[in-house]
Amino acid sequence: MPYKASNINIIDVEFDKHRSSDGVPYLINRNVLKQDELEFMAGYDRQKDSALTSIKGNLKELKPKNILTDLCPILKWLPEYPLKKNLTNDIISGLTVAVMHIPQGMAYGLLAGVDPIVGLYMAFFPTLIYVLFGTSRHISMGTFAVVSIMTSKIVATYSDPNYGSVISNLTQTMSEDGNPVYPYSPFQVATAVTMVCGFYQIIMSILRLGILSSLLSEALVNGFTTAAAFHVLTSQLKDVLGLKLPRHKGAFKIILSLKDMVMNITNANPNAIYIAVACIAFMITMNEFIKPWASKKCKFPIPAELMAVVGFTIASYTLNLGGPIYKVRIVGNIPTGLPIPTMPPFELLQLVAIDAIAVCIVSYSINMSMAKIFAKKEYYEVRPNQELLALGFSNIFGSFFSCIPLCCSLSRSLIQYQAGGKTQLTSVISASIILTVLLWFGPLFETLPRATLAGIIIVALKGMFMQIKDLKRFTKEGILETAEWIGTFLTVIIIDIDIGLLTGVIISILALYIKGLKSYSSMLGQVPNTDIYVDLKTHKNAIELQHVKIFHYSGSINFATCSGFKKELFDNIGINQRVIRRASLCESQSEARNFNNNLKTLIIDLGSVAHIDMSGYRTFMEIKNDMKLISVNVFLANASDCVYDSLTHAACLGHPAFECFSTVHDAVLYATNKSDL
Known part of the structure; x- marks a missing residue:
């Protein structure tokens, strides 16, 4: 059909005060155009490629080499690795992160409701798998406080605290509070959660659902992690006081735990309190005064956490703090060597399937948040769906070796970046150091007081507690952001972590809907x-x-x-x-x-x-x-x-x-x- 413009001319408009660089005035001189006339002139093609055409085009672009390097990014960056430029930085950063892994891993392993050695397994088995498949160069994988506390909730729900007892395994089916007792060990429950998380993440990657992390807005994640810090703090107070209290499940856990502590405060062990207070004072002094001063003098950060662990372990061994005189709870048996690969019970996978969804989403969202921060600073790309695949493979592999769900640590990732780490080779160096600890040096930490690990965790929560200040910023952004933060925070604090996360997601979706309707x-x-x-x-x-x-x-x-x-x-x-x-x-x-x-x-x-x-x-x-x-x-x-x-x-x-x-x-x-x- 021949083009025919509207039969009306726009009057020439000359701007005397606004001329181009060569002095020619700007003019408008053309026919009035209706939309269909413009589309004809511009050659607009409204026909879209069919689905079959798109698939054929994508298949032509796929080559075996590209598939392999996309699936396993290390095959792309490792052959191009600049030894002279990056190796020294990666070695220094790897040593630094390994030093942090030891105390943090042990502390967060205990926080997850399993043995401290699990934290060291986390720094070795799944971390190496992430190196093969991950796209972020700077995040430090392993244990993380929020994921540990979420895992501990599932462990407390489905494991028998007296596992191993003949009476418990054969006759006890109900606890004193009327809840069922499952015949599974904390290790079995934790690894089942890890395996299910891995399967979920692989399925999400296949379905290209990496974008789902955007449902967890900044306000939601901020309010959630801040509230989770209070759960972590509450869980550590019993070790600070030297009390052995029953584990609470479900709603109002913080309130019930605090009530138990107040009711049993007369049974607190003063020696455990002294150790925790001394550890907290030492860590605060190092973090607030010594470390900032030392950072100006040398590149290698002072390993304050490791110094605390070694110091209190030696003191405990020398004074026999775990003996009948002081009665301080210690870490206890730490096996040497690597664990034997074990498959979690199949029936347990079905039990934890629903509970693992929240852990899966939170761990992935925290990973992507940190990975995007460093990728933006260093100008490289992080692929969301590949990150899901990397986490999925890492978790499934780790589940055979007594590991809890994998996540990056905010503090370790920052230290890894500040120490000069350039690639995930940093994690390989760190894992090598951890391997020596697992094979030979683990039993040296058996006399470490649990109060020391509690003190290290409490001080490490400072950054998460300080996020409360961000509420002021969210109030300035809008009422919806404020509602997301407050709603998530209060629900996590008052009720429980998973209910709080669900509440936050619902508020976030409603906020998106309202913003979409807003005109x-x-x-x-x-x-x-x-x-x-x-x-x-x-x-x-x-x-x-x-x-x-x-x-x-x-x-x-x-x-x-x-x-x-x-x-x-x-x-x-x-x-x-x-x-x-x-x-x-x-x-x-x-x-x-x-x-x-x-x-x-x-x-x-x-x-x-x-x-x-x-x-x-x-x-x-x-x-x-x-x-x-x-x-x-x-x-x-x-x-x-x-x-x-x-x-x-x-x-x-x-x-x-x-x-x-x-x-x-x-x-x-x-x-x-x-x-x-």
């Missing part, structure tokens, strides 16, 4: 002597055109928003449904025109409309019919390709077509010239 509308006026149209309320020099009103709308126009769109339009142009009804009763058009205040043309600017459905199109038709009653023409302008496609599709289905112009100015000139004819 912005305004009436536009012309900047004098230009083809630019701006909001009349906020631009005092803009002028409103005679007989023409231009309505600008920002948002989607669909079944959920179309009624609000219509109401905003009528409110802005000063015409309501009562006027339309009265005009419909008039016997002549001249009489009906008296209701429109000399308005002849209504232009709807669609430049900020992202989507329109059939309900939205029918709303346009209603507006057009209503405006026709008062002799007002309705034009559309500035539609994006996807919106224009929707309008064209609706017209093809038998609905009357709209006159749609390429720009607002085209519509204005067309309306002005038409009214003058």
Whole structure:
């Protein structure tokens, strides 16, 4: 079909004060263009590739070499590894992180409800698998406080605290509080959770669901981790006090745990309190004063946590703190060597399947948050779906070796980056150091007081507690962000971690829905002597055109928003449904025109409309019919390709077509010239 432009010319506009670099004035000199004319001139092809064509194209791009390097990124970066530039930094960073892994791993292993040695397994088995498949170069994988405390909840629910006792295994089926007792060890439950998390993450990767991490907004994650820090603190207070208390499951765990501590405070062990207070004082002194001073003198950070572990282990061994005199609870037996690969019980996988969902999502979201931070600083790409695959493989492999779910540590990752780590070779160096500890040096820490590990964990929570200050920032961002933070925080604190996370996700989804429904509308006026149209309320020099009103709308126009769109339009142009009804009763058009205040043309600017459905199109038709009653023409302008496609599709289905112009100015000139004819 031959192209034929509208038979109206735009008047040449010359800007005397605004000239190009070569002194030539800017001119506008072309025909008024309707949208279909513009699409013809630009050669717009509305036909999209079929699904089969897209699949064939993707298959052509796939090569065996690309598949292998995409699946296993180490095959791509390791052959190109610059030894002279990066090796020294990676070795120093690996040694530094290994030193942190020992105390943190033991502490967070204990926090997860399993033996401290599990934390060291975490720094070796799954970490090496992540090196093969992960895309982040700087995060330090292993144990993390929030994931450990979430795992401990599942361990407490499905494991028997007296596992190994003949009486417990054969006769006891109900606990004193009426909850069932399952015949599984804490190790079995923890590894079952790890395996299920791994399967979930691989399935999510296959389904390309890496984008789901975006459901956990910054406000949600901030409120969740801050509240989780209180769970971690509460879980450690019993070791600080030297008390052995029953484990609480389900809702109001913090409240019930604090109640038990208060009721049993007279049974507290003063020696454990002295050790914890001394450890906390030492760590605060090192972190707040010595480390900042030393960081200016040398690149290698002071291993304060390891110094505390070694010092209190020696003191405990020398004074026999775990003996009958002092009665301090110690770490106890730490086996040497590597664990024998063991498959978690199959029936246990079914039991923990629901509970593991929250652990899976939280660990992945924290990983992606940290990975994106470092990737942005160092200008490289982190692939969300590949990260899911790396976590999935790491967790499944780790589940055979007594590991809990894998996650990066915020503090260790920061130290790894600050120590100069360039690639995941840092993790290989760190894992090698941990291997020597597992094979030979583990039993040296058997006399370490648990109160020492509790003190290290409590001090490490400072950063998470300080996140409370971020609430002020979220209140400035908006009421929805504030609601996400407060709702998640209070639910996690008062009820439980998994319920709090679910609450936060629901609030986050509602916030997204509300933001999607939220719109912005305004009436536009012309900047004098230009083809630019701006909001009349906020631009005092803009002028409103005679007989023409231009309505600008920002948002989607669909079944959920179309009624609000219509109401905003009528409110802005000063015409309501009562006027339309009265005009419909008039016997002549001249009489009906008296209701429109000399308005002849209504232009709807669609430049900020992202989507329109059939309900939205029918709303346009209603507006057009209503405006026709008062002799007002309705034009559309500035539609994006996807919106224009929707309008064209609706017209093809038998609905009357709209006159749609390429720009607002085209519509204005067309309306002005038409009214003058």
